[in-house]
Amino acid sequence: MDKSKVIAAYKRGFITVRECGQILGVEEMQLKRLLQLEERKSTFPSTSQRIGS
Template sequence: MDKRKVIDAYQRGFLTPQECAQVLGLEKSQLQGLLEDLPMEIKRSITLDNHPASG
């Protein structure tokens, strides 16, 4: 599974922090560090990937 989709699902509230960490194979405490370390481009692409272009 694409890690960006898992993180996006967590950020949208579909997964708990524990579930997100488990899917990613992390400790729950490591999840926060991962989210803080995400480059801005990835955070932006996660948002843009889920909003189809209008037209």
């Protein structure tokens, strides 16, 4: 399963943080880092996205 889909399910409240970690196969500290990275991805547009015209 795609890690961003699992993290999105956690953020939407469909699964707990523990379940999220179990699905991804990571421990608490690794999961916190993954969540931070995903948050940064959603904050900054990717280089493939065009802004403006």
